[in-house]
Amino acid sequence: MNTKNQYSKLLFSLPRRLYINIINCFPRKDRFIKVLFLATLLICLSFGQVVSAQNANSLVERGVKEYNTGNYRDAVKHWQSALTKYQNQSQNNPDATAVVNENLGRAYQKLGENQAAITSLSAAIRDYEAVKNIPQVGRMRTELAQVYSNLGQPKKAIALLCGKAAGIELECIPESAVQIASKYNDKPGIVAAFGVLGEVYRLIGNYDRAIAYLQAAEKVVPNDFLVLNSLGNAYTNRAQLLELQATSAAKIGLDDKGIEFNRKSAADFNRATEYFKNSIKLAREGKQSLAEMRGLLNLIKLASHTDKTKIDDTTFKNAVENALKLLENLPDSDTKVYGAIDLAYLQRYSQGNSPFTDCPTQLVLRQQTLSLLQKSVLTSNNLKDNRLQSYANGALGHFWECRQDNQKALTYTQNAIVAADSNLNAKDSLYLWEWQAGRILDKQQRNKSAIESYQRAFETLENIRLDILTAKRDVQFDFRDVVRPLYRTLAKSRLELLQAGAIPDKQRNKELSKVVKTIDALKLAELQNYFGNDCVLSGLNPKQVDELLQDKQNSRAFENTVFLSSIILDGKTGILLQSADSATKFKWIEDSQQQGTDKIVSSDKLEKKIAEFREGLVKGRAAINYDTITAAQLYDWIIRPFAEDINAEKVKTLVFIQDGFLRSVPMAALYDSQQQKYLVETYAIATTPSLRLTVTKxxxxxxxxxxxxxxxxxxxxxxxxxxxxxxxxxxxxxxxxxxxxxxxxxxxxxxxxxxxxxxxxxxxxxxxxxxxxxxxxxxxxxxxxxxxxxxxxxxxxxxxxxxxxxxxxxxxxxxxxxxxxxxxxxxxxxxxxxxxxxxxxxxxxxxxxxxxxxxxxxxxxxxxxxxxxxxxxxxxxxxxxxxxxxxxxxxxxxxxxxxxxxxxxxxxxxxxxxx
The missing domain is CATH 3.40.50.1460 (Rossmann fold)
Structure with a gap:
């Protein structure tokens, strides 16, 4: 019997099966856009079954049956009733309640109710500790760590799995899940703990450590397809980071370093490819169709984001054909739903862009797209899973949006919103479909309804944004592709309605306040995305900008001070002016020398002028006298329109909250050609990413x-x-x-x-x-x-x-x-x-x-x-x-x-x- 068969025999002889949620290699942003593999895999090769207590009563057994048919809500009801009965017994039975709590924890994870899962799994740990079942304590700690990882709390996950004392040599503290499994020679427990630990480190961007833990799991059980698949994920992510580092090195003049990064990146892409291929082969040999499908989709995704020098067209084509054949025979499952969606929107050389934020133009399976999406909807309806129904309907709605059939598009998109909003189980898709509905409503000229959808999308995304942005170095999440376009679309829509006079005067300040909130949230999000953590939130004032301006405690901070916030939108750039003693004002940047629609200065033209301004300053030391022409033109565009609002007799300080390319230049050097003064000669100048971060004494x-x-x-x-x-x-x-x-x-x-x-x-x-x-x-x-x-x-x-x-x-x-x-x-x-x-x-x-x-x-x-x-x-x-x-x-x-x-x-x- 080969090693693989021995491993399978060992796993299936265990009284309880351990689950681990292994996320696929797809870009971090895709987990929030289409979540192809947000399915629970069984690290122990057991699919579709949960543990049941020995001699359990009929309620427990009925719960198991409901769980196995995908009726997780009904399973929870039966197990909760069973738990109550156990707890009401005159003699405490922690062994029985441990199993029920374990099952509940797993069912709550399926329902996306992570807090409830934490409560149940924590109770299971206490029960197993009470009956001295220490190996199972270790396993439950691994499952609990997985939930914390899902919630974006990696430190808690690592503490459970390995402890805070985790060192360079991958040593873990005695009570950790890793050490418990090692002490009792629980091979499935060791592999699961190392697997989750590797995934946690992967998702916080520490790819070297992720690979080290996954390789440690591979040593315990060589040639396990799930571990190989996870290693493929980690190497893919590290390769992508190395590509980004190569680009960064080139921009700052480190050519040799850039070449080395590219070489290492190519090597990691090759390793990832081999791991996926081996995972697919082993899963196929073991007749594990779901795992084979996941491996194929991982390989396809990797190939679609790279060029021929990394993965050739033949490998890519064969993987797609095999995935299509396998999809037909897959049992109804989340893998089948997400797999169909991903294949439907598959592009070669897609550069990782989301298919749901624009309309893909080079689909590999263009003729099959509609059929695949319709089948995903049918499968999701059969499974009665809100999350799956949300993504399936939303993906089909986007298909019709791209075909400009707005009515069909809106119908399916609204179905997706209803499914996502059910018990708020799919917030990570809810914002996406609200955004999509806004775009469709815009095309139908229903502007106010569109803004309402954009606003709901914005508010939902604000609730989950931190989880998306705080993976320290996770280069997959493309901030420009997800957060920034939505925030700017919402701001632009509100501003255009105001400009068109569609908002009554008495509501203008309220609408401008909402624009300010949107822009401020965007700037905070950009900071978090750049630094990759939530440290910038440590000094964040809970009050919004307009509230801060009206707060009497900040009277000194805002005395004689005006705030100018810029926002760069498609085709034009706007400036918002705020102060503590006057209403917010807004103006598009215009060229007064032009007439009609030509007055609006395009964002491209402004960017070129800003680059010219900066270049003139940097190289200006060689000139005897500085040429103020460009500085004066920018003054006329940005400052002069607000001349009456920044009367020098009242205003002493200008604080700029800049957007995009405007951050790269000093506003102090703008030149007032009428007064023949630089801006700083009239006002003290400062810059801040957000007022909410800077009001301190x-x-x-x-x-x-x-x-x-x-x-x-x-x-x-x-x-x-x-x-x-x-x-x-x-x-x-x-x-x-x-x-x-x-x-x-x-x-x-x-x-x-x-x-x-x-x-x-x-x-x-x-x-x-x-x-x-x-x-x-x-x-x-x-x-x-x-x-x-x-x-x-x-x-x-x-x-x-x-x-x-x-x-x-x-x-x-x-x-x-x-x-x-x-x-x-x-x-x-x-x-x-x-x-x-x-x-x-x-x-x-x-x-x-x-x-x-x-x-x-x-x-x-x-x-x-x-x-x-x-x-x-x-x-x-x-x-x-x-x-x-x-x-x-x-x-x-x-x-x-x-x-x-x-x-x-x-x-x-x-x-x-x-x-």
């Missing part, structure tokens, strides 16, 4: 500074960072302003020393004078330190977030920064870094200036900052104005006359709290 009572600097040339990941000769002047300037300081310079400035100093002493001010790189992914975001080392954003975050609130950093300064030019994600990283590491305010440079001008600007800023009555934004404004007036100042001031050029003073910006 500064504490300037402590004036102790930690000064970190690097003057020497460094090499990081093969990239040379040149020496910063002017840094010594900057460091001396900071030392002069803060006599009570500690400094770490050159070889003393290394991550270990920084972490030690910040842990030992409170430093309200941390000034870092070194190269700081912000890439399009967080892995490429770091500060260059001495000895050719780097302080990563994660290390900086961990060091500063471990501080007590009273010891938190008030101001973090980053000079000599470098962002990936032309990529808004890099500038998003710069804008969010202060929030990510938990400091209240940051002053940072949008690009690197290797010049003594930085030291002069920094010196002036800190001199102003130390004057208690001046805000941070005003302190920087005063320093920048001094630079602008360089030609008018006496030589004794020591400011070179060329520093009036905005290339020298404009890139320094205030981020976060501007007070």
């Amino acid at each position: 500064p504490n300037r009572s402590k004036q102790k500074a930690l000064i970190l600097g690097l003057t020497e040339k460094s090499t990081i990941d093969g990239k040379i960072f040149p020496a910063l000769d002017s840094i010594e002047n900057e460091i001396d300037a900071v030392r002069k302003q803060f006599p009570n300081h500690t400094d770490l310079i050159d070889e003393n400035f290394i991550p270990e020393n920084f972490q030690q100093k910040i842990a030992q002493t409170t430093y309200p001010i941390v000034h870092i004078a070194s190269h700081a790189q912000f890439g399009i992914i967080p892995e490429d975001t770091f500060i260059v330190t001495g000895k050719n080392k780097k302080l990563t954003i994660s290390q900086l975050e961990n060091s500063l977030q471990n501080l007590n609130q009273s010891d938190s950093v008030e101001l973090l300064a980053l000079t000599a920064c470098q962002t990936a030019l032309g990529d808004e994600r890099a500038t998003l990283g710069l804008a969010g870094v202060a929030l990510q590491v938990g400091v209240k305010s940051a002053i940072a440079s949008l690009w690197n200036i290797q010049d003594i001008s930085t030291s002069k600007l920094v010196e002036e800023f800190y001199k102003n900052y130390r004057e208690g009555g001046m805000s941070i934004a005003a302190a920087l404004q005063k320093a920048q104005i001094k630079m602008i007036n360089a030609k008018k100042l006496p030589a004794s001031e020591g400011i070179d006359i060329k520093y009036d050029n905005p290339a020298y003073w404009a890139p320094m910006i205030i981020i976060g709290n501007w007070l």
Whole structure:
């Protein structure tokens, strides 16, 4: 008997079968769009049956029968009744209640009721502990860990499976599921625990550790098709991450590193392909049709997202043909439903885009699409599963939407909404179909109804957004494909209704308030997506922006301050103006020199003008006199339309909440050609990702500074960072302003020393004078330190977030920064870094200036900052104005006359709290 047969015999001889929910390799976003494999697989090869207690009464047995036919709700009713009877017995029977609670936990998972599943599985663990059935305690901990993973709580899952003491060598604490299974030589339990652990680490983006745990499972039971399938998933994800890292490396000039990433990515794609092929082969030999189908669909999905150099057309074609044949004979199941949907919308080289957010144009099975989708609806109806009915009807509705049969499209989409909304069991699809209904209603010119659908989609997505966005490095979820288009569509629809005069004047402020809420939610979502966790929410004010503006407690924060929020939509860009003492106003960016419909400045035209503006500033140091033409044109487009609302006699500070490419340029350098002044000469300027993250009261009572600097040339990941000769002047300037300081310079400035100093002493001010790189992914975001080392954003975050609130950093300064030019994600990283590491305010440079001008600007800023009555934004404004007036100042001031050029003073910006 071969190893596989021995394993099967061992598993089927067990009194209880252990389940594990293994998610497929499909992109993270697809789990929320079509959820192809959100089915419970049996790691022990047992399909469709749950455990029943020995000598169980008829209620338990009836529950098992209902469960096996897919009637999970009725199964729960019978088991709950049985549990009540057991608990009412005069003599407690934990062995019996343990089994019933175990069954209930499994049924609740099927129903998507995770909290109820947690309650039942936790009760099962207590019961099994009471009867000293420790192996089963371990198994239940694995199942409970799976539920926590489903809820987006990986730390709890890992604690149950391995414990917080999990180390590099994959060691686990004694009471963990892994160690319990190992102690009792419970091979199925070991494989299940390692399998779930691997999946948890995969879903939080730690693919190396995921692979290590899954390989550990493979060693326990070699050639198990489910473990091989999971390994294929993990290698696919790591390959995708490596591709993204290659792109990031290329953008920041690390060509050799990019080539190496691409080589490793190709190797991982090859490994994933082989694992899927072997999984399919073994499942076929074991006559496990559901597992074979899942493996085929995984392979197809992988092939559809790669080019011929990774998976050839023959392999792809054969896999599709085999999947179609197998689909015909599959028993009714969620795999059959999701498989039909996925095959119906299958595209070669799809780049991972969702088929439900636009209309696919290159379908592989175009002639069979309608038949496949109709069969998925029929199967879902047979199974009476709300989640399946939701996806099947929604997918068919989208088919008719793309065929422009709006009535059929709306009928099926509304069926999907009803199914998804049943007991709120399918929120991860509800937002999708509400969004789809909105698009269809828009096409029917039912604009108000469309907005209502978009709004419901938005509110549903807000409830589950954190679960979608907080996988730390899970590159599958395409934020641009799911969240951003919905939020912008909703905002655009409301704004267009307002512009058309379809909203009564008395409701305009309410409608604009909803637009503000939508835009603010989008900006928070972008930050979470970039950093991959929920740390930015730690300082989030529960009140919405309009509520904050009316809050009397914030009177000082918003006194004489106006907020300008931008939103970039298809074809045009809008600006919202808000203040505490006036109604919200909105204007599209227009060119007053044009007439009629040509007045609207297209988003493409604006982006080109913004890029021209930035390029002119960066290269402007070579010019004797800065050319203000572009700066003046942007002023006329963005600022001048609000001239009456930002009267300089009343308004002292402008706070910008920027969108997309607008984050990459300093608003301070916009030029008022009429007054012949830069914007910063009239107003103090600050930027923030969201008002809800920045309303804090500064504490300037402590004036102790930690000064970190690097003057020497460094090499990081093969990239040379040149020496910063002017840094010594900057460091001396900071030392002069803060006599009570500690400094770490050159070889003393290394991550270990920084972490030690910040842990030992409170430093309200941390000034870092070194190269700081912000890439399009967080892995490429770091500060260059001495000895050719780097302080990563994660290390900086961990060091500063471990501080007590009273010891938190008030101001973090980053000079000599470098962002990936032309990529808004890099500038998003710069804008969010202060929030990510938990400091209240940051002053940072949008690009690197290797010049003594930085030291002069920094010196002036800190001199102003130390004057208690001046805000941070005003302190920087005063320093920048001094630079602008360089030609008018006496030589004794020591400011070179060329520093009036905005290339020298404009890139320094205030981020976060501007007070």
